[in-house]
Amino acid sequence: MSTSKYFAQYPSFPSGSSIPIADIPTLYLAKLQAGSDEESLRLYEACRQHGFMLLDLRNSVQGEALLEDGERMFALLEATLTLGQDTLNRYACDPPRDLMGYKRAGVLKTDDGKNDAIDVYTLGQDDILGTVPPRENPEPIESHRGQCQKFIAHAHVIVASILNHLDKHLDLPQGTLAGLCALEKPSATAMRMLLSPAQPADDDRRINFGGHTDIGIITLLFNIVGGLQILPAGANNIDVNWHYIQPEEGCALINIGDTLTEWTGGLLRSCLHRVISPPGDQAQFARRSLAYLVRAEKNATVQRIKGGHVITPLGEGAEEDTRTVDAWATWRARQIMNGELKPQTRGGE
Numbered sequence: 001m002s003t004s005k006y007f008a009q010y011p012s013f014p015s016g017s018s019i020p021i022a023d024i025p026t027l028y029l030a031k032l033q034a035g036s037d038e039e040s041l042r043l044y045e046a047c048r049q050h051g052f053m054l055l056d057l058r059n060s061v062q063g064e065a066l067l068e069d070g071e072r073m074f075a076l077l078e079a080t081l082t083l084g085q086d087t088l089n090r091y092a093c094d095p096p097r098d099l100m101g102y103k104r105a106g107v108l109k110t111d112d113g114k115n116d117a118i119d120v121y122t123l124g125q126d127d128i129l130g131t132v133p134p135r136e137n138p139e140p141i142e143s144h145r146g147q148c149q150k151f152i153a154h155a156h157v158i159v160a161s162i163l164n165h166l167d168k169h170l171d172l173p174q175g176t177l178a179g180l181c182a183l184e185k186p187s188a189t190a191m192r193m194l195l196s197p198a199q200p201a202d203d204d205r206r207i208n209f210g211g212h213t214d215i216g217i218i219t220l221l222f223n224i225v226g227g228l229q230i231l232p233a234g235a236n237n238i239d240v241n242w243h244y245i246q247p248e249e250g251c252a253l254i255n256i257g258d259t260l261t262e263w264t265g266g267l268l269r270s271c272l273h274r275v276i277s278p279p280g281d282q283a284q285f286a287r288r289s290l291a292y293l294v295r296a297e298k299n300a301t302v303q304r305i306k307g308g309h310v311i312t313p314l315g316e317g318a319e320e321d322t323r324t325v326d327a328w329a330t331w332r333a334r335q336i337m338n339g340e341l342k343p344q345t346r347g348g349e
């Protein structure tokens with residue numbers, strides 16, 4: 001996780017002048033929790049302008065608890081994703097119908113037409129919390145369900161506090177957004193563990209995980225080694241335009257997903273991102289990351305949220321999209337898989 005213990009295990013991220021680094025803001029959870037209006041406005045502006053921000057979790061009781069949980073989850077990630085292909089294949093996922101379970105490296109196409117290079121294990125929140133009958137996961141996960149529950153509970157508190165700030169700026173009753181992803185309601189919310197092997201010496205810029213936007217409401221991500229990049233809005237999808245996100249100690253990365261862009265009629269930005277091989281000396285190391293991907297509860301639809309004075313109502317005669325978030329997500333995933341839709345940065349107007 002993003003604490004000094006883990007950062008000390010790798011060479012440092014290269015300095016800013018040698019590679020392009022995204023200029024995203026760092027927000028402070030402690031200030032947001034203390035009700036700072038200034039920090040709250042910075043949060044809203046970051047959600048509109050970038051859709052990506054660092055959140056410093058230190059000096060907040062809940063933030064520090066999540067940092068500790070994250071460290072434990074990194075150990076679990078390691079134990080799980082190094083079980084070996086034969087064992088992991090027994091838990092294979094079945095996209096786009098079922099995204100839970102193991103996705104081995106090499107089964108997805110990336111933007112350059114090559115194969116992806118990232119092993120992923122996706123663990124459902126409902127499975128971990130017992131909202132649905134449990135699914136069988138590899139032994140390290142099964143023997144650490146309690147730890148996974150803690151991680152989810154703590155991550156959710158922090159996500160909810162961000163969503164409560166967004167309610168205020170969107171002129172929505174307090175609790176509107178968090179109510180659409182309440183912990184106890186069934187949803188496709190998941191914890192995703194990702195591992196890409198060290199970079200072969202002769203291949204200096206491999207796309208490990210192709211350009212995409214996150215389909216849900218919001219994502220909280222921990223990484224230590226670099227490699228995550230974003231494509232700034234309006235920039236052409238060519239290599240030089242992709243900017244690295246520099247991982248920072250004590251911070252989680254927060255990004256807005258497509259669902260929030262839909263709900264707000266495009267006010268908030270869902271930004272295209274990808275993972276390439278880590279920069280500089282970090283390329284010699286395997287890269288691990290942990291994402292908490294918050295999706296809306298199953299009964300929610302993708303229609304624009306009504307009420308308040310900030311989200312513009314749909315124009316006269318415009319047709320409401322009344323599909324459920326899950327139906328919409330499956331449709332989008334299929335369109336992307338069939339090459340009918342190219343994911344792009346959306347919203348932030």
Ligand SMILES: O=C(O)CCC(=O)C(=O)O
Nearest residue numbers: 192194223228275289291
């Ligand atoms: O590994 C990362 O840094 C990003 C992962 C990601 O974008 C995702 O899981 O959706």
Ligand SMILES: [Fe+2]
Nearest residue numbers: 212213214273
């Ligand atoms: Fe993502």
